[in-house]
Amino acid sequence: MKSDFKKKIERSNKISKAVISFGGYGVIFSIIGIFLFLLYETIPLFYGAEIDTALSFKLSKKKHVVLSGVDQYKELSYLISNNGEIDFFNLKEKRITKKDTLPLAANEIITTGVRNSNGDISLGTDKGRILFFNLNLKPVFTGSQRRIVPQLELKKSFRSDVENPADNNGIKILAFSENDDGVLYWAWVNAEDKLLLKIYDPDEEEYFDFSLSDNLENVNVTALALNPDQESLIAGDDKGELYLFDLSDHSEPDLLDNWKAADFKITSLSFLIGNNTLIVGDKNGNVTSWFEAREKGSDELKYREVHTFKKMDSEIVNVVPSPRNRLFLVIGKNGKVELNYSTTGNTELEFSENKSRVLSASFAPKADGIFVVNSKNEVSLFKLDDEHPDVSWKTLFGKVWYEGYPGPAFVWQSTGGTDSFESKFSLIPLIFGTLKGTFYAMIFAIPIALFGAIYVSQFAPKRFAKIIKPTVEIMAALPSVVIGFLAGLYFSPLFEHHLMLIFLLSVLAPALFLILISFWGMIPERKRRTLPAYYELGFVLFVMAAVYYFSSIVSLPLEKIFFNGDLKQWLYSSLNVSYDQRNSLVVGFALGFAVIPIIFTITEDALSNVPASLSSASLALGASKWQTVKRVILPAAAGGIFAGVMLGLGRAIGETMIVLMATGNTPIMDLSPFDGFRAMSANIAVEIPEAPVDGSLYRVLFLTALLLLVFTFIINSFATYIGDKLRKKYARY
Amino acid sequence: MKRILSFWKRGDSFILITAGGLLFSIFMVVLIVGIIMVKGLGFFWPSDIELFQLKNGERFLGQVWDTEQARLTDKNGKVRIVNQTNIKIGNRDIYGRDFVWINNDDIVKKSTPKNGVEFERWEYGNMYGFIKSFTPVSSKDRINKDNFFSEAQKSLKKALALKSQIEEKQNAINKLLTPLSKLQTEISLSEINKTRSKAEIENLRKQEEGIKNSISAKLELLQSELLKLKEENAGIKMTIVTADGKSVTLPLYKFVRFFRPNQMSVMEKAGFYLTKVWEFLTEDPRESNTEGGVFPAIFGTVLMVILMSIAVVPFGVLAALYLNEYAKQGFIVRMIRLAIANLAGVPSIVFGIFGLGFFVYILGGTIDRLFFSSTLPEPTFGTGGILWASLTLALLTLPVVVVATEEGILAVPKANKEGSLALGSTKWQMIRKIVLPNAMPGILTGVILAISRGAGEVAPLMITGVVKLAPSLPLDGTFPFIHLERKFMHLGFHIYDVGFQSPNVEAALPMVYTTALLLIVIVVALNLLAIYMRNNLKKKYKTSTF
Secondary structure, three states: OOOOOHHHHHHHHHHHHHHHHHHHHHHHHHHHHHHHHHHHHHHHHHOOOEEEEEEEEEEOOOOOEEEEEHHHHOOOOEEEEHHHHHHEEEEOOOOOEEEEEEOOOOOOOOOEEOOOOOOEEEEEEEOOOEEEEEEEEEEEEOOOEEEEEEEEEEEEEEOOOOOOOOOOOOEEEEEEEEOOOOOOEEEEEEOOOOOOEEEEEEEOOOOEEEEHHHHOOOOOEEEEEEEOOOOEEEEEEEEOEEEEEEEOOOOOOEEEEEOOOOOOOOEEEEEEEOOOOOEEEEEOOEEEEEEEEEEOOOOEEEEEEEEEOOOOOOEEEEEEOOOOOOOEEEEEEEOOOEEEEEEEEEEEEEEEEEOOOEEEEEEEOOOEEEEEEEEOOOEEEEEEEEEOOOOOHHHHHHOOOOOOOOEEEOOOOOOOOOOOOOOEEOOHHHHHHHHHHHHHHHHHHHHHHHHHHHHHHHHHOHHHHHHHHHHHHHHHOHHHHHHHHHHHHHHHHHHHHHHHHHHHHHHHHHHHHHHHHHHHHHHHHEEEEEEOHHHHHHHHHHHHHHHHHHHHHHHHHEEEEEEOOHHHHHHHHHHHOOOOOOHHHHHHHHHHHHHHHHHHHHHHHHHOOOHHHHHHHHOOOOOOHHHHHHHHHHHHOHHHHHHHHHHHHHHHHHHHHHHHHHHHOOOOOOOOOOOOOOOHHHHHHHHHHOOOOOOOOHHHHHHHHHHHHHHHHHHHEEEEHHHHHHHHHOOOO | OHHHHHHHHHOOOHHHHHHHHHHHHHHHHHHHHHHHHHHHHHHHOOOEEEEEEEEEOOOOEEEEEEEEEEEEEEOOOEEEEEEEEEEOOOHHHHHHOEEEEEEHHHHHEEEEOOOOOEEEOOOOOOOOEEEEEOOOOOOOOHHHOOOOOHHHHHHHHHHHHHHHHHOOOOOHHHHHHOOOOOOHHHHHHHHOOOOOOOOHHHHHHHHHHHHHHHHHHHHHHHHHHHHHHHHHHOEEEEEEEOOOEEEEEEEEEHHHEEOHHOOOOHHHHHHHHHHHHHHHHOOOOOOOOOOOOOOOHHHHHHHHHHHHHHHHHHHHHHHHHHHHHHOOOOHHHHHHHHHHHHHHHHHHHHHHHHHHHHEEEEHHHHHHHHHHHOOOOOOOOOOOOHHHHHHHHHHHHHHHHHHHHHHHHHOOOOHHHHHHHOOOOOOHHEEEEEEEHHHHHHHHHHHHHHHHHHHOOHHHHHOEEEOOOOOOOOOOOOOOOOOOOOOOOOOOHHHHHHHHHOOOHHHHHHHHHHHHHHHHHHHHOOOOHHHHHHHHHHHHHHHOOO
């Protein structure tokens, strides 16, 4: 029989075992947890686009819909029919909740319509009239209840024909747009195939009418696109040629350029958000994107073909740009619909509309849905799930041709001034920056740390070594923010001011040092052996001081003789090398300072742990001290040395505050030591506070963190592995 | 020559080269610590005020801040080296700049005027000038040449006393008005949200009237007193003549203090220095963190490392115990050790982004939805705060604690443990009575190293809850006393923020150096303590093994 006391003890023993084991496994869980969480945040970047039919129904009455759309909550839709009826269809209740009629003449039929993101709509009719009105679907809140209320406001209605207002010259193709200053543009082709233009200038409260066909002889315009930001009009013809008109002078439009963009009749033209990229679709199903860019060696901006998208198997009847990003829908005559992304040139997905023609298609205002009306009188709302079309392996690691750039390039620029900014998420400049900083830090740190460790473990007097080790530990404990702050605010101006001296110290001084220490050899070897080690140290210290003193004295005269008195200026004028105050040299120095103690400590440990029997044997055979170190101790400690260097490398890659404070954080790719860079770690620190949660930037930054984690994980594991292996190899001695 | 050749051939020269490497790294440590010591310690010392007269007739009064050799390129493209002096001239509100560079060649006359006064102000930085006149406390005819300055100090004392009285009165008025304003917000809120019926609102309005009536007499009295105090304080003025002869009259309550460094003895200066150091450690920052003290940052740092230790120590000790006392040496243990080694190598910013994504947005967001849904979308825990920052740092410092604790556990002689088991104790009893007490120095070493690391780390904190200026401390007198959701200030971040984000970096630099010095002192002291304890640990068991 067990006593209560004993039971109690056993119970506590069991509990403690469980709790302690939990603590042990907790460590594994936490590192796996961190890894999995970073992965969990990153993976959605690589999900493809998905589309789901949210709603589909057939209209009871036969309608010919020319324009349609939904509100931002996807609750209310509008359908504008060619007879001027507007039906507001509630998608929740699946019924028409409101009707409206546009003021059309008898038998007048709407032929074409355009709507911009402000809700301004222009419709053209077969009687040659243009109706201009505003239609907005506004949410109205009463308490927590939400109701979508349509607001219709007729603004203008005018006869379209400039020359013969009396003719009922129907409108075949219509383009409309409005710029930030309120200037309105209409361009259209009438039944006589004439290209006409109307501009409304709100400052002068005046209309300007033009016929552009005089500029285009024997040209049959088949598609139009207006660019309100650049104040230009692009017309496409049946031979595949594009004509660019400059409209910036409201009293005199001007044909600027004309070029061949396709081999077939151009059937569809559209500018994407931001009004930079032009999408061209032709009769044969080809889709291409164009934007203005400089050619190499030329300063002239010209439209250049950027991407060719997946070919459709029928004529392109319409291109619908997304109101949120650079997605666009391409609609084929046979009812096929393609969803493309212009930055990448990718086709995100395709779907087909039951072998019927698509009459009207539009994006939901948040680009999370597509609203389609087809010729079978079916209305469908698709739920679109494409959160990160702007990120793919190619945009992250490949060269991408961004709007306005002369060619494909690696660019990181996550945010810009406007909503329509094209995010540029290339990780290459960041990885380059990290490697550049690491490289400069390591070439500075490795020799110093290794030499220091060799001296302390092999040659230094014992008492001296005892003081050095804690000093180095203190060096390791110095907060990186302090080192970074000194690098950014003290050393970078100092380096800039004494650039010549820095140059001398890194080039001339080592050579001079080697020459001067040779004088130590003048002392007869036997005598040298008996001298206390402090004499040696004192001599080296004296030589270093002398070298520094000499360099600082000759620095100014040399700069005057060779570099016109100003090395920085000389670099710029003679070598065309610009000098950033916070540059890679400063980072190399500061980051190197942070890395030295890590390499030093581990290397020193490894060197000290080489069995004394090895070195004693070597010395006994007549080898000199240095020969013993070089041939016996260094090889035996190679594993530990390698591990130390690798761990230092890992630290340099992940260090944040130093690179954040000591570089200009500009993501440029340039090998010059006088330029700054932006490292992955600093990039996270700079951008994550501003990144919208679960947006593309947020996830890309998590990807950067994951990469850093994986980098350091590999380096650490590799260091441990190689260290162990080399240690075993030399353990037999 | 032969000797030198053999010196190289036998490789003895390399010994000197390696010595050079070591000396260089020591030199760097000394350099960096030295710069911070010199710049950080010197800031509070009241250096002399000097008057510079230039060739072009300009006169500057201020303290020499810096000297350097500048390169000037003349018309012919020839470069000339000129010695320049940077003078802190203060008077930002008059000159629009605090500092001026002058060429040493342009100086006609340099002097240290005995009556030069340095004024510290609550706003606009320092002022330098001469006192012309002031509103005396005692009668005018009592003031003579000898007691002019001490009487001026008395006036300042009075002005500052009045200033604190005004603040007290203002607080009293605010306190009186609190119930009223609370009621008023309630009324307007219920009107907007329509949560109350009209009758109820009417009722509330009546209450409001009642409160108004009950406090009106007292309020009026307080307000009139306040007005009187304000008038009185605005009446105590001082007229100051600047170096270029301009007279400026300012109310005295705008000054923190003024003094004549040129007349102070070394002892007086030392006393003044200590006052300033005390102010630095105990006061709130002023002027967007470029002046005053760093108390909230010290407080935030300390509280954060305490919270971090509470989280990391039990976890780390458990893990170390598991590894050494429970786990069977094998695959799992190898994996755990690999995990610890790798955790130590993971960049701190990765912990930061993990803390932001997981603790702040996911855990914090969930807590907000469950318990603080009334204040949404304004986040409570769903934004950076001291709790999340501490937990993030706890993860970061976990390997430090585990490794140090293991060292302590391994140092416990096997004989002691086996003896305990042989006497019939359970494993837990053995751990509690033998292992833990004897491993205590190791655990403490781990805690100290973790604290030192936590105090110096910035990158993960700046995205999980540190701010440049926290409106209130995370620990105060209102229930529940410790506010884990609050943002906080941190010494390391203070350095980054003041040094890199402040609008007037040059004026802020001394503050940065001083803060850096404080941080280094804390971190180095903690590390020395840890080193000392670790050495003691080794010694203790050297004698007890048998």
